[in-house]
Amino acid sequence: MRRMPALLSALIALMLASLTVGAAHVDLRDIFSDDRAMLVLLESRLPRTVAVALTGAALSVAGVLIQALVRNRFVGPDTVGTAEGAALGLLGVTILFPASPLWVRMIAASLAAMVTTWLFLGVIRRLPAREVMLIPIAGLVLSGVLGSVVTFIGWQTDLMQYVGTWLLSGEFSGVIAGRYELLWVAAGAAGLAWFAADRFAILGLGEQVATGLGLSTASVMRLGLAVVSVVTAMVVTTVGMIPFVGLVVPNLVSRVMGDNLRASLPVVALSGAVLVLACDLVGRLVIYPYEVPAGMILGILGAALFLWLLHRRPAHG
Amino acid sequence: MIQISNLGHKIGGTQILHDISTSFPKGKLTALIGPNGAGKSTLLRLVGRLEPLQQGAITVAGHDVARTPTADLARVMAILGQQTAVASRLRLCELVAFGRWPHHQGRPRPEDRTKVAQAIDAFALSKLKNRFLDEVSGGQAQRAHIAMAFAQDTEWLLLDEPLNNLDMAHARALMARLRDLVDRQGRSVGLVVHEINYAAAWADHVIAMKDGRIMAEGTPDDVLTEAVLSDLYDAPISVGRHKDRPLVLHHA
Amino acid sequence: MDRRATLMLAVLALLLAGLSALWMFQGLGAGNRGFILSLRATKLAALVTVAVAIGVATVLFQTVAANRVLTPSIMGFDALYVLMQTLMIVLLGNAGFAGLSAGPKFGIDVGVMTALAVVLFGTLLAKGARDIPRMILTGVILGVLFRSVSQFLGRVLDPNEFAVVQAVSFASFNRVDAALLPVAGVLTAVAVMAAIRLSPQLDVLALGRESAVSLGLRYRALVMGTLALVAMLVSVSTALVGPVAFFGLIVAGLAHGAMQNARHAGLIPAAGLIAAILLVGGQWLFERILGQAATLSVVVEFAGGLFFLYLLLKGRIR
Ligand SMILES: Nc1ncnc2c1ncn2[C@@H]1O[C@H](COP(=O)(O)OP(=O)(O)OP(=O)(O)O)[C@@H](O)[C@H]1O
Ligand SMILES: [Mg+2]
Numbered sequence: 001m002r003r004m005p006a007l008l009s010a011l012i013a014l015m016l017a018s019l020t021v022g023a024a025h026v027d028l029r030d031i032f033s034d035d036r037a038m039l040v041l042l043e044s045r046l047p048r049t050v051a052v053a054l055t056g057a058a059l060s061v062a063g064v065l066i067q068a069l070v071r072n073r074f075v076g077p078d079t080v081g082t083a084e085g086a087a088l089g090l091l092g093v094t095i096l097f098p099a100s101p102l103w104v105r106m107i108a109a110s111l112a113a114m115v116t117t118w119l120f121l122g123v124i125r126r127l128p129a130r131e132v133m134l135i136p137i138a139g140l141v142l143s144g145v146l147g148s149v150v151t152f153i154g155w156q157t158d159l160m161q162y163v164g165t166w167l168l169s170g171e172f173s174g175v176i177a178g179r180y181e182l183l184w185v186a187a188g189a190a191g192l193a194w195f196a197a198d199r200f201a202i203l204g205l206g207e208q209v210a211t212g213l214g215l216s217t218a219s220v221m222r223l224g225l226a227v228v229s230v231v232t233a234m235v236v237t238t239v240g241m242i243p244f245v246g247l248v249v250p251n252l253v254s255r256v257m258g259d260n261l262r263a264s265l266p267v268v269a270l271s272g273a274v275l276v277l278a279c280d281l282v283g284r285l286v287i288y289p290y291e292v293p294a295g296m297i298l299g300i301l302g303a304a305l306f307l308w309l310l311h312r313r314p315a316h317g
Numbered sequence: 318m319i320q321i322s323n324l325g326h327k328i329g330g331t332q333i334l335h336d337i338s339t340s341f342p343k344g345k346l347t348a349l350i351g352p353n354g355a356g357k358s359t360l361l362r363l364v365g366r367l368e369p370l371q372q373g374a375i376t377v378a379g380h381d382v383a384r385t386p387t388a389d390l391a392r393v394m395a396i397l398g399q400q401t402a403v404a405s406r407l408r409l410c411e412l413v414a415f416g417r418w419p420h421h422q423g424r425p426r427p428e429d430r431t432k433v434a435q436a437i438d439a440f441a442l443s444k445l446k447n448r449f450l451d452e453v454s455g456g457q458a459q460r461a462h463i464a465m466a467f468a469q470d471t472e473w474l475l476l477d478e479p480l481n482n483l484d485m486a487h488a489r490a491l492m493a494r495l496r497d498l499v500d501r502q503g504r505s506v507g508l509v510v511h512e513i514n515y516a517a518a519w520a521d522h523v524i525a526m527k528d529g530r531i532m533a534e535g536t537p538d539d540v541l542t543e544a545v546l547s548d549l550y551d552a553p554i555s556v557g558r559h560k561d562r563p564l565v566l567h568h569a
Numbered sequence: 570m571d572r573r574a575t576l577m578l579a580v581l582a583l584l585l586a587g588l589s590a591l592w593m594f595q596g597l598g599a600g601n602r603g604f605i606l607s608l609r610a611t612k613l614a615a616l617v618t619v620a621v622a623i624g625v626a627t628v629l630f631q632t633v634a635a636n637r638v639l640t641p642s643i644m645g646f647d648a649l650y651v652l653m654q655t656l657m658i659v660l661l662g663n664a665g666f667a668g669l670s671a672g673p674k675f676g677i678d679v680g681v682m683t684a685l686a687v688v689l690f691g692t693l694l695a696k697g698a699r700d701i702p703r704m705i706l707t708g709v710i711l712g713v714l715f716r717s718v719s720q721f722l723g724r725v726l727d728p729n730e731f732a733v734v735q736a737v738s739f740a741s742f743n744r745v746d747a748a749l750l751p752v753a754g755v756l757t758a759v760a761v762m763a764a765i766r767l768s769p770q771l772d773v774l775a776l777g778r779e780s781a782v783s784l785g786l787r788y789r790a791l792v793m794g795t796l797a798l799v800a801m802l803v804s805v806s807t808a809l810v811g812p813v814a815f816f817g818l819i820v821a822g823l824a825h826g827a828m829q830n831a832r833h834a835g836l837i838p839a840a841g842l843i844a845a846i847l848l849v850g851g852q853w854l855f856e857r858i859l860g861q862a863a864t865l866s867v868v869v870e871f872a873g874g875l876f877f878l879y880l881l882l883k884g885r886i887r
Binding site: 071072073197198199201202204205206207208209211212213214215216254255258259260262 | 365366367386387388389390391392395396397398400402403404405406407408411412415416418419422423449466469
Binding site: 137138156 | 700702703705706707709710711713714716717718720721724725814815861864867868870871874875877878881882
C-alpha cells in the first residue's frame with residue numbers, strides 16, 4: 001500500500017491550501033494570536049474544507065456501490081435519478097410540511113432517493129440483456145424525466161430557487177459551521193459500506209457467483225441502495241449535487257487497483273476527497289475573489305474523463 | 318446424495334424439464350451428458366439454487382434446497398455456472414480467495430489462506446495470480462473460476478462444462494483432480510460434459526438427458542452404448558473399448 | 570407520393586391552419602386588436618419556425634444515424650451551439666461582436682456551428698456505426714461537457730450573472746427573440762427546401778450505408794450535407810427557445826407513424842406539420858386555457874423522456 005501515503009499527503013496539502021484561500025486573508029501561522037483569523041478559520045474555512053472532503057469521499061464510495069449494484073461501470077449516483085429523487089423528497093416536505101425540522105427533511109430526501117434509485121433498478125432489469133451501454137443511457141434519461149418533474153413542481157410552487165441549489169452544479173461557498181454537519185451522516189453511511197465491502201465485491205461478480213457463495217443478494221442490494229440514497233440525499237441537501245465524482249473516481253481507482261473493494265474502498269474515498277478538494281480550490285482561484293462552483297469544474301473535468309473512459313479501449317465486460 | 322424428485326421447470330410458458338426424478342450418488346463422480354438444449358444446465362442450476370424451484374423437490378446431502386438458508390448451502394456445495402464472465406476487475410488470487418468467503422464471512426483465517434494457496438497451486442495459476450481477470454486467456458480465467466469452486470472446499474462440487482476453453486493437458490489434469498477428490502477425500506462431484514470420452518474415462522455414474530427428460534442413467538458401461546448414444550444424439554455412433562472402458566467414436 | 574400520404578398531409582395542414590386561426594382570434598377583446606394580433610402573429614411565427622426546425626432536424630438526423638431513438642439534441646447539437654456562441658463572445662470580445670446587429674451575428678453563429686457540427690458529428694457517426702449505444706452515450710456526455718464549459722465561461726465572463734447559466738439550462742417557448750425571427754425563418758425555409766429536394770437520395774440513405782453505397786450514392790457527401798442542414802435547423806431552434814431534448818423524438822415517431830411509408834418527400838413536411846400542431850396547440854392549451862405558459866416545455870420534455878424510455882425498454886434502440 002504505497003498509494004495511501006501519497007494520497008494522504010495530497011489530501012493534507014490540499015486541505016491546508018483550502019484553509020488559506022479565501023476573500024479574507026488568513027495566515028495559518030498566527031491564528032493563535034489573531035482572534036479574527038481564528039474565527040474565520042473555525043466558522044468558515046475549516047467547515048468548508050471538511051465539507052468538500054466529506055462530499056468527495058462519500059460520493060465516490062456511493063459510486064462504487066451503485067456500480068456494483070447494477071454491474072455497470074458507467075453509472076454514478078448523479079446519473080441514475082438518485083439526486084433527482086432526493087430533490088423530489090425535499091420539495092415534498094417543503095410543500096407539505098414547511099415547518100418540519102431538519103431530520104424530517106433528511107429522512108424524506110433519503111427515502112425519496114431510495115424510491116427513484118429502486119425505480120432505476122426496476123427499469124434496467126427490463127432492458128435487453130448484454131447491452132452494456134443502454135444502462136447508463138436509461139439512467140440519464142430517467143434522471144432527465146425526474147428532473148423535469150422536479151422543475152415542474154418547483155415552478156408551480158415558486159421553489160425554483162431551491163431546486164437550483166440542489167440540482168444545478170453544487171458549490172461550497174455557502175458552507176459555514178452549523179450548515180454542513182449532515183455530511184458527516186453521508187460519510188458515516190459510506191463508512192458503513194466498508195464493513196460490507198466483501199459482500200459488494202461478490203455482488204459485483206454476478207448473481208450466479210454470489211448465490212453460489214451463499215450471499216443473500218437481496219439484503220446486500222438493500223444495504224447498497226440505502227447507502228447510495230443517504231449519501232446522495234445529504235449531499236443534495238447541504239451543498240447541491242456534484243456531478244461525475246461518483247462515476248469517474250471508482251473507474252480510475254479500479255483501473256489501477258481492481259475491484260477488491262476491501263482494499264480499494266479507502267483509496268476510492270481518499271481519491272474522491274482529493275479530486276473534489278482540487279476542483280473546489282481551482283474554482284476559488286480562477287476568478288478570485290469571485291468563485292466558480294466546484295460542481296461546474298467537475299462538470300467539465302468529469303465529462304472529459306468519462307469520455308476518455310468510454311473510448312479508451314474496445315468494448316469489454 | 319443429491320436427491321431430485323418430480324422436478325419440473327418452465328421458462329416463459331415452455332416446459333424445459335419434465336417431471337425428473339433421479340439422484341447423484343454420494344462419493345461418486347457423476348457426469349451429465351446430452352445434446353445442446355437438453356436441460357443439463359437448467360437441472361444443475363436448480364440443484365445449485367441459482368434458479369428458484371418451481372415444481373418438485375431437491376435435497377443435497379439431506380438439505381432441502383428450497384428451505385435451507387443459502388449461506389448454509391454454500392458450505393455444502395459449490396457450483397460453477399456455464400457462464401463465467403464477470404465484469405469486475407479482480408486479480409486471479411482475489412477471485413479464488415472469494416471461494417473461502419462462505420466459511421469466514423470476510424475474516425479470513427490462516428487455514429483459509431492455505432486453502433486458497435492450494436487451489437491456486439492445483440490449477441497451475443501461481444505465475445498468473447497477480448494478473449487481472451481481463452488480462453489472462455479464456456482458459457486461464459476458466460481455471461481460476463474452477464479453482465475458486467475448489468477453494469470453497471465443499472462436500473459437493475457441481476461444475477457446468479468446466480472443460481470449456483481448456484486445452485487437452487489441463488482438461489485431463491482437471492479430471493484427474495476431480496477423481497482424486499472423490500477417491501481420496503470422499504467428496505462427490507457432478508459435472509456437465511460434452512466430450513463423452515471424458516465421461517467414459519473418468520465418471521462413475523452417467524446421466525443422459527434429452528429434451529428435458531432423462532433418457533438413461535447408470536454406470537458408463539450401461540449408458541455409453543451404441544444404442545443409447547445414437548438415440549441420444551440422433552446420429553450413428555459407434556462404441557469401442559479402450560483400457561476396459563467404453564471409447565466413443567463418431568467417425569461413421 | 571401516394572394518395573394516402575397526400576391526404577394525410579392535407580389533413581395535417583388543415584389542422585394546423587385551424588389551430589393557427591384559433592391561436593390568432595380566440596378571446597380577442599374589443600380594444601387594441603391590431604396590437605394584440607401582431608403580438609400573437611409574431612409568437613405564432615416563432616412557434617411554427619421552432620417546431621418545423623426541430624421536427625425536420627430530427628427526421629433528417631435519424632436518417633443519417635440510421636437510428637430511430639436519436640435526436641440531434643440528445644447527441645449534444647444544441648449544447649454545441651450554446652458553447653459556440655459563448656466561445657464567440659470570449660474570442661471576439663464583447664465589444665466588436667456585440668456591435669453587430671442580431672441578423673448578421675446570427676448568420677455567423679450558424680455558419681460556425683454548421684462547420685463544427687459537420688466535423689464533430691460526422692466523425693462520431695462514422696466511428697460509432699458499430700456500437701450505437703456507445704455512440705449515444707458519447708453524444709450525451711459531449712452535450713454535458715459543452716454545457717459545463719459554456720456555464721463555466723459564462724461564470725468567468727461575468728461572475729455575478731447567473732442568467733447565463735439559467736438560459737442554457739432550460740428551454741422556454743416564451744422567451745423568443747423577435748429580432749432573430751426573420752433570419753431564423755428564412756434559414757429554416759431554405760434548409761427545409763433543401764431537405765425536400767434531397768429527399769429521393771435520403772430515401773436511399775435510409776437503407777443503410779452498405780446499400781446506399783452499392784446503389785451508387787455519394788454517401789459521405791450526402792451525410793455531411795444532411796448534417797449541415799441539421800446543424801442549421803438546430804441553431805435556429807436553440808437560438809429561439811433553448812435546448813429541447815426529446816420533443817423531436819415524439820415528432821419523428823408520430824411522423825413515421827402517420828406516414829407509414831418512409832418516403833422523405835412526405836416524411837419531412839409531415840414532421841414539420843406535426844411539430845407545429847403540437848407546439849401551437851400545446852402553447853394555446855397551456856397559455857390560454859391552463860394559464861401556465863411556462864410549463865409547456867417541461868411537459869414536453871417529460872413526455873418525450875418517457876417515450877424514450879419506452880423505446881429503450883421495447884428494445885428499439887437499433
Ligand atoms: N432464459 C431462457 N429463456 C427461454 N428458454 C431458455 C432460457 N434458458 C434456457 N432455455 C431453454 O431451455 C432449454 C434447456 O436449456 P439448458 O441451458 O438447460 O440446456 P443445456 O442442456 O445446458 O444445453 P448446452 O449443452 O447448450 O449448454 C433449451 O431448450 C433452451 O433453449
Ligand atoms: Mg448448458
